[in-house]
Amino acid sequence: MPKSKILIQGHTDHRLSVVVPFNEFSPEKKDVELILVKEQNGIQYTNNTIVAPDTSQKYEVPVLEEQEREHWGKKIDFLLSVVGFSVDLANVWRFPYLCYKNGGGAFLIPYTLFLIIAGMPLFYMELALGQYNRQGAATVWKICPCFKGVGYTVILIALYVGFYYNVIIAWSLYYLASSFTSELPWTTCGNAWNTPNCTDPNLLNASFFENGTKYSKYKLTPAAQFYERGVLHLHESAGIHDLGLPRWQLTLCLFAVLIVLFFSLWKGVKTSGKVVWITATLPYVVLFVLLIRGITLPGSSKGISAYLHIDFRRLKEPTVWIDAATQIFYSLGAGFGVLIAFASYNKFDNNCYRFSDDIYRMLGFKPGLYWRLCWKFVSPAFLLFVVITSIVTYNPLSYDDYHFPPWANQAGWAIALSSMILVPIYFIYKFFTVPGTFKQKLGYCVTPESEYYLVQQGDIRQFKLQHWLTI
Structure with a gap:
């Protein structure tokens, strides 16, 4: 036979x-x-x-192959994508504002500290998760199925951030279009949107306005009035309850931004990998031009000294530390799921940090003690500190002298909770939908899907103290 x-x-x-x-x-x-x-x-x-089936027909056995995931065209495409994602409005626009607001150079102390203990470890962690598992922000959580809600949360947060980030880019596009005039509209007071109080900053008496506090409060500059009255038309609104109709100019700019985004992503990494050659390098060219222009303007030395001045008394204020911690995530792009998605298109053996055993399996060495300590203990403690401190020190939202009504603050909390609530909801859903006893259900929730056979054997390493204390 x-x-x-x-x-x-x-x-x-x-x-x-x-x-x-x-x-x-x-x-x-x-x-x-x-x-x-x-x-x-x-x-x-x-x-x-x-025993072969009792039939006179003849068959061929097909070999099924898993569909290969798309790869970056070149390694430089991935690198430029990550750089372009990090160098965005958060670094060009938000960071200088927070630095000046929170004591100049003093702000760099908590910022650098949080960058070391949380920013860089979380940055590499997301790259490792995406590259090793070859999955997106939600499906990557097959490594711990009960926390798949974290993936849905970061996706929803990225959606929320995309709403106002794209609007800000639309404003920038409007400014760009407005600059193609013989005289810049935000440098003069003779426009239709200017008020009688508008004054040329070059003609102001510095002694009358002291250190600029009154000057900023009454919004007398042409630039401030162009933004608030010429672009946003805030003077036509009585508050958040009176939104008014969208301006067609800004709507058109927003539509143009969305069109650019669509054509940058419509064919995946093959198109986005080519677009980043422009979007990732052009900001550095623009920043260099602005640097040269800025240091050649009158009073540039005073501006530089203001940023370099260190007011250590500001470090006693919790808001300084919260702003620094929040800015870390905006600066590096961690926590939005984008880094996971970028890394998932890398080749499996690309030289990127991975978690202990994964690094040893692929590269032949494990990560250093610093990375393991941060991943397991320091970074989670840091995130818990940020959440608790943010809640304890929360102040109702305001804009200059306008204080938002209570229902607006409640709506803001509802939007924030709409994303965070997905974490416990999915945990409960996963727990009650898997079979077995209470211990087995919990085991299925915390064990990677590829190791479910260990749950059936009762060998769940996540239930052992040694597993939690191992670094």
């Missing part, structure tokens, strides 16, 4: 593939030797007998 062999191979990501020749089946009875080769422990099962 003829005998055939079928080899079932195990892969590092726990998938199985069947390797068989395209031989035709015959209706005669055969002994088929199954050899299960598992890479990790080499267990083999043999001498199983299979």
